[in-house]
Amino acid sequence: MSQEQEQEPVTTARQTGRVIRIALLTALLLNSAGVVRAGLGMAPGPTRDLLLDLARPLNSTAHLLDLDRPRTSLDAMLGHPDRITGDGTRTRLEQDAAKQQPAAAPAPRLAPVAAAVRHPTPGDPLRILVTGDSLSDFDGRQLARLVAAQHLPAKVRVEARNGTGLTQPNVFDWSDEALAEAADYAPDVVVMVLGANDGWPLAGAAAGSPRWVAEYSRRVAVVTRDFLAGDQRRRVYWASPPVPRSAPWIHIFDRIDAAVREAVPSVPGLRFVDVAGPTSEAGHYTDYLTDADGRRVLARQHDGIHFSWPGSVFPARIILAALGREYTLG
Amino acid sequence: MQFALFFAVVLPLSWALMPRRLLWRPFILAASYYFYAAADWRYAFLLAGSTIVNQTAATVIAHHGKDKLCKAVLIAAISLDLGALGVFKYLDFFSDSVSSSLGLSLGLLHLVLPVGVSFYTFQAISYVVDVHRRRTPLAKPLDYAIYASFFPHLVAGPIVRASEFVPQLAGPRDPDRVPAARAFGLIAGGLVKKMVVADVIGTRLVAPVFGTPQAHNGTETLLAVYGYAVQIYCDFSAYTDMAVGLALLLGFRFPDNFDRPYTARSLQDFWRRWHMTLSRWLRDYLYIPLGGNRGGGLKTYRNLMLTMLLGGLWHGAAWTFVVWGGIHGAGLAVERAWPAVAEKLPATKIPSAVKTAAARLLTFHVVCLAWVFFRAPDLGTAFAVLGRLSAAGPATGVVTPTVLLLIAAALAVQWIPASVGVLLRTAFVTLPVYAQGISLGVLLLALAAVSGGRGVAPFIYFRF
Numbered sequence: 179m180s181q182e183q184e185q186e187p188v189t190t191a192r193q194t195g196r197v198i199r200i201a202l203l204t205a206l207l208l209n210s211a212g213v214v215r216a217g218l219g220m221a222p223g224p225t226r227d228l229l230l231d232l233a234r235p236l237n238s239t240a241h242l243l244d245l246d247r248p249r250t251s252l253d254a255m256l257g258h259p260d261r262i263t264g265d266g267t268r269t270r271l272e273q274d275a276a277k278q279q280p281a282a283a284p285a286p287r288l289a290p291v292a293a294a295v296r297h298p299t300p301g302d303p304l305r306i307l308v309t310g311d312s313l314s315d316f317d318g319r320q321l322a323r324l325v326a327a328q329h330l331p332a333k334v335r336v337e338a339r340n341g342t343g344l345t346q347p348n349v350f351d352w353s354d355e356a357l358a359e360a361a362d363y364a365p366d367v368v369v370m371v372l373g374a375n376d377g378w379p380l381a382g383a384a385a386g387s388p389r390w391v392a393e394y395s396r397r398v399a400v401v402t403r404d405f406l407a408g409d410q411r412r413r414v415y416w417a418s419p420p421v422p423r424s425a426p427w428i429h430i431f432d433r434i435d436a437a438v439r440e441a442v443p444s445v446p447g448l449r450f451v452d453v454a455g456p457t458s459e460a461g462h463y464t465d466y467l468t469d470a471d472g473r474r475v476l477a478r479q480h481d482g483i484h485f486s487w488p489g490s491v492f493p494a495r496i497i498l499a500a501l502g503r504e505y506t507l508g
Numbered sequence: 509m510q511f512a513l514f515f516a517v518v519l520p521l522s523w524a525l526m527p528r529r530l531l532w533r534p535f536i537l538a539a540s541y542y543f544y545a546a547a548d549w550r551y552a553f554l555l556a557g558s559t560i561v562n563q564t565a566a567t568v569i570a571h572h573g574k575d576k577l578c579k580a581v582l583i584a585a586i587s588l589d590l591g592a593l594g595v596f597k598y599l600d601f602f603s604d605s606v607s608s609s610l611g612l613s614l615g616l617l618h619l620v621l622p623v624g625v626s627f628y629t630f631q632a633i634s635y636v637v638d639v640h641r642r643r644t645p646l647a648k649p650l651d652y653a654i655y656a657s658f659f660p661h662l663v664a665g666p667i668v669r670a671s672e673f674v675p676q677l678a679g680p681r682d683p684d685r686v687p688a689a690r691a692f693g694l695i696a697g698g699l700v701k702k703m704v705v706a707d708v709i710g711t712r713l714v715a716p717v718f719g720t721p722q723a724h725n726g727t728e729t730l731l732a733v734y735g736y737a738v739q740i741y742c743d744f745s746a747y748t749d750m751a752v753g754l755a756l757l758l759g760f761r762f763p764d765n766f767d768r769p770y771t772a773r774s775l776q777d778f779w780r781r782w783h784m785t786l787s788r789w790l791r792d793y794l795y796i797p798l799g800g801n802r803g804g805g806l807k808t809y810r811n812l813m814l815t816m817l818l819g820g821l822w823h824g825a826a827w828t829f830v831v832w833g834g835i836h837g838a839g840l841a842v843e844r845a846w847p848a849v850a851e852k853l854p855a856t857k858i859p860s861a862v863k864t865a866a867a868r869l870l871t872f873h874v875v876c877l878a879w880v881f882f883r884a885p886d887l888g889t890a891f892a893v894l895g896r897l898s899a900a901g902p903a904t905g906v907v908t909p910t911v912l913l914l915i916a917a918a919l920a921v922q923w924i925p926a927s928v929g930v931l932l933r934t935a936f937v938t939l940p941v942y943a944q945g946i947s948l949g950v951l952l953l954a955l956a957a958v959s960g961g962r963g964v965a966p967f968i969y970f971r972f
Contacts, residue, residue: 186690187934191523191683193941194757197692200945202516205952212956225510248950252957319719326722333904336719476604487885 209249210237218348293410296366297506304332304505307365309355312340313419313483314371316490317497321369324491324498330507335363343375344397345385352397356404366412367505368405369451369497373419373434374483377426385426386433394437402441402448410447413504417451417497421458423482428463451500453493457485467492514543515754522758526680533677536654536758543659544623551622554592559656561588562632563649566639570646578640585636593629596622598825624663626822628656630789635670637793644671651677660755664747666765667785673760681759689933692944694753696951702746703955705914709735710743713911716904718883721892725901729893735911736883737876738918741769744783768922770875773867775839778875790819801844808844813837828881828890835878 206213214237217229240246298304306325308318318336325332337359342350352372360368376385376394383389402414418435422428435454442450457477458464467477467489477489485493501507518539525532545552565585572578635652638644647655647670655673717724717732724732748765755762765784772778779787795815801808813834820833877894884890936944 186687186930187937188685189688189937191686191759194686194688194691195520195523196941197688197945197948198516198519198757200942201948201952202512204946204949205956208949208953209956225513229513249953249957252954256957319715322720322723326720333723334720336716480600 206233206236207240207245209246210240211246212249213237215349218346295413295504296411298331298366300331302331304330304367304501304507305363305365306332306334306367306369306501307337307359307363308334308369308371309337309339309359310369310371310417311342311374312338313374313485314338314369315340316485316487317371317417317493318369320487320490320494321497324494328508332507335365341375343372343378344394344401345376345378345380352401353404356401357407360405360407360409360412367501368412368414369417370401370405370414371417371419371453371493373431376434377430386429391433391437391440394434395440398438398441399445399448402445406445406447413447413449414445415449415451415497415500416441417493418454420478420483420485420493421454421461421463423463423478427483449500449504451497453496456496457492510546511543514539514546519757523683526683526759529680532680533650533654537650537657540654540657540659540662544657544662547623551625554622554625555628555657558589558592558628558632559653561585562636562656563647563652566636566646566652569636569640582636582640586633589629589633589636593625596625602825627665627667628662630667630786631670632656634667634789634793638670644669644674647674658755658760660751660758660760661762664744664751665783665785666748666751666762667789668762672763676760686759687756689937691753691756692936692948693929693933694749694756696948698746698749698753699951699955701742701749701918703959705918706739706742706746707959709911709914710739712908713906714739714883716906718885718889718893721889721896724896724899724904724906726897726899728903728907729896729899731907731912731915733876733880733893733897734919735915736879737770737872738915740879740882741766741782742918770872770919770922771868772871772875773864774843774871775836775874776843778871779836779840786819790815794818805845809841812840812844816840823882827887828884831881831887831890832878835874835881839874 210233213233214230217226217233296304306321308314308321315336315338318334318338322334322336324330325334339350339355342352342355344352347353356368359365379385380390380393380397383393398416402416405414406412416438418438419431422431431454435452439450442448455461457467463478463482465476465478466474469475469491475488475492476486477492478484479486498507521535522532522539525535541552541555544555562585565581568581569578572581635644635647635655639646651674652670654677655668655670658673661668713728713735714732717729718736721729745766752762752765763785767781767784769778769781772781795811798811798814799807800811814837816833816837817830818833819836820829820831823829823832880893881887881890884893936947939947
């Protein structure tokens, strides 16, 4: 042990406990909505129930007493959008889809087709935003590498929001996020890769059930419209998650795939990118994929869900090929 | 959040039960296993199995002196420890390497690396070897089980020795002498380093540059390399600081793991300041058994290189880690050889302060060079990053004033004497209890706001 440790001031265990209790209580009172949200993001179980039973009434009281003001002020100061939502309030994503149209949007969902896309030039490259959950991270970075390696007139920005999905908007609302990202980056194209955390029920419907698919599809449409933000030249390329190794994810990813396909006709500007099919072995999970040079590549991570770093070049190529069908990149 | 709840329950119970050893020790063991099983209950069995195997081996060794059986048991225990580590950490990589080389598609086991397996395996090996060397007495089974599983250091160290930990289980600590100021300082400092410095630099600068090196110019690339040096230090030292702080609150003392590593004057000095508990483990259980510096220059260089290469491989089966270890091994060997070479050079009149500054600067940049390989997902990316260091081109906006300020501040803080920290902590504990609690609560609020509700990135060393 260091000499420094020997010189340290000491206190009693009782006093230490009091300091910790006061600190936790202070943090809980000033950030009760954040605690509720953290609780909602926890796996079902007694700890989650206990936390929510404590935090919910505290959150209501704190809100009445205006104790949430420091947190909201800090968020505003740091430029974070107001995402804190106690579960007494429905998030934007949960509300009726009809109310989700951004005010400035000239009803793009009624248009039979979106306007023609903007074709990039070296001086004015295509602005591509790759976002979504952890699945989007490697895919996006590999897409950026391909674009740079082939000297294509495009700039790729990757904004992975790990641990997020469409089924828990109280924890992370993709509707808000889409609006914020669209405003922040003004992309020409958004590539959305999502699904690894969406094994939760939706509006009372069991994961993967027909009602679940319908609700998921509606949420895909809502988020897409928020990304489009009324810009008829913008596109959202929604990539399917890859075929996973084991249940229950095989069924859930398959249903997510169906839900996204279902949303496409209702939203001009939404494109579906089938990543699952070409990166599977006749529709079944495979660890290895063969690259253009005939080499076998370990394409998946241990969890049987994510692509490995070398393997994520496969979805990146699929996405780039899909973009190339609509944009003049070469 | 779960951990805060868990610790808020364990801390008062631990102090309440401490005077009753018969209750306290099983309680600490149960709490540690509960903590470990929360991540994945199946791996609690692996931890229990490792504990039983190593305690059995240590018991046989302790009771049989230094005969052949003793040595055989020692070798068997170490083989089992390394075998388990190998299966979980390297088997799929090995299988994949064979597949790639031979064009096969060998099956993979898909084993998820159990959290902390590298750390508790190293502790287990040190215990069995120390019992064999008669450097530590045989621990009681319950004491050893607590040592192996104690939750503050279970996941990512520091790597504590049985001789440091087990005696602390012997008697109750004085509840009127809790070094709370140091504990709070370590925990609060750790949270700030992780959530404010490491995560911000990592996501805003390091990840974009290492993700697409081709897109960034030399300045951005160089700052990303410096940024990663800061990120990994702030990330890893944050975890061990918090582990040490939590242990202090529970009445335990752990050895220091970091001591301002970027002020090092040489690589040897760096390894006395960086992940100090791993450094001494590598020295005592690998470098010295390999022969250490006995046997002349060439053997010393070989042993240094082997130790660092294996230290690199401990992080994972990848060529990037081998190169990282190789750079450190070669650097340490060059440092060993340098005095003999310097003697033959003509004398210079360079002031010692300039020499020291140059040595520090050189050491820092060699460490940064090695970090490039440590961070890159493959060798191609590492060389691409190095190749972009002199590249021209427009800035992409990843270097912001915030990022620059954080890098500069994190490096500058290393030069502040440790005594300043003691003064600040002493001042903190002289505040009224309510002021202490409220100020810590406000800090937690500020950190939550900085993270923006997007959560905290996993600690880098969790995957090792």
